[in-house]
Amino acid sequence: xxxxxxxxxxxxxxxxxxxxxxxxxxxxxxxxxxxxxxxxxxxxxxxxxxxxxxxxxxxxxxxxxxxxxxxxxxxxxxxxxxxxxxxxxxxxxxxx
Numbered sequence: 105x106x107x108x109x110x111x112x113x114x115x116x117x118x119x120x121x122x123x124x125x126x127x128x129x130x131x132x133x134x135x136x137x138x139x140x141x142x143x144x145x146x147x148x149x150x151x152x153x154x155x156x157x158x159x160x161x162x163x164x165x166x167x168x169x170x171x172x173x174x175x176x177x178x179x180x181x182x183x184x185x186x187x188x189x190x191x192x193x194x195x196x197x198x199x200x
Contacts, residue, residue, distance in 0.1 A: 127162075128162060129165075130175065130179060130197040131165075131172055131175040131176055131179070132159075132162055132163040132167045132172070132175075133167065133171065133175065134167060134168065134171045135168075135170065135174040135175065138170075139168070139170035139175070142170070154175065155169060155172060156169065158172065159172050
């Protein structure tokens with residue numbers, strides 16, 4: 105498995121109410137935070153190779169691996185915030 109660095113907060117991705125953006129403008133820009141302020145996470149070799157190709161070709165090597173992954177995760181969390189919150193709250197059991 106390959107190691108990647110991911111961090112918590114940063115630029116918020118557009119919500120469903122926002123003007124739709126194309127893939128390149130959503131994900132192919134540098135994050136406002138640096139990778140060194142993040143944490144380490146592991147991904148499969150296959151995903152790492154695929155992400156590297158996406159960044160190299162679509163991002164024309166102008167976007168870091170860290171920024172691409174950060175942007176994808178920010179978009180995911182913005183898109184599924186409600187679902188994640190609901191599921192999280194349903195899984196917090198009451199002790200009594």
